[in-house]
Amino acid sequence: MFTFPKNIDALIAQAEEEHLYFKLVEQTNKDFALANEPIDIPLHIHPFQFKDLVLEKVLKLIQFKFAEYLNLLYIIDVSEVEIKKLNGSDLIELADQVSFLILKREWQKVWFRTNY
Numbered sequence: 028m029f030t031f032p033k034n035i036d037a038l039i040a041q042a043e044e045e046h047l048y049f050k051l052v053e054q055t056n057k058d059f060a061l062a063n064e065p066i067d068i069p070l071h072i073h074p075f076q077f078k079d080l081v082l083e084k085v086l087k088l089i090q091f092k093f094a095e096y097l098n099l100l101y102i103i104d105v106s107e108v109e110i111k112k113l114n115g116s117d118l119i120e121l122a123d124q125v126s127f128l129i130l131k132r133e134w135q136k137v138w139f140r141t142n143y
Contacts, residue, residue, distance in 0.1 A: 086122035
């Protein structure tokens with residue numbers, strides 16, 4: 028049974044536990060590249076560095092390339108309903124929450140592809 032992790036750390040721990048961490052990194056790289064915003068995360072990156080790279084990229088997109096940020100969310104297929112629930116008053120907190128939604132969607136893709 029697939030259960031959604033409650034935060035990025037739990038998501039990464041679940042991916043590692045199921046031996047799908049590298050596939051999660053690959054999927055993230057692939058989708059960012061499809062959105063013309065390559066992130067080029069090395070496959071053997073430490074999980075917390077992985078999280079930080081995604082957060083940093085999302086923050087820069089929100090601040091400086093908003094149209095590209097929206098395109099990224101569309102390409103990855105992040106839930107519009109979930110995005111609209113977020114509070115945008117603190118940019119870093121928003122980027123952190125969006126990063127979680129992005130990685131959660133990437134994790135869904137990897138998990139379902141592996142298990143079905």
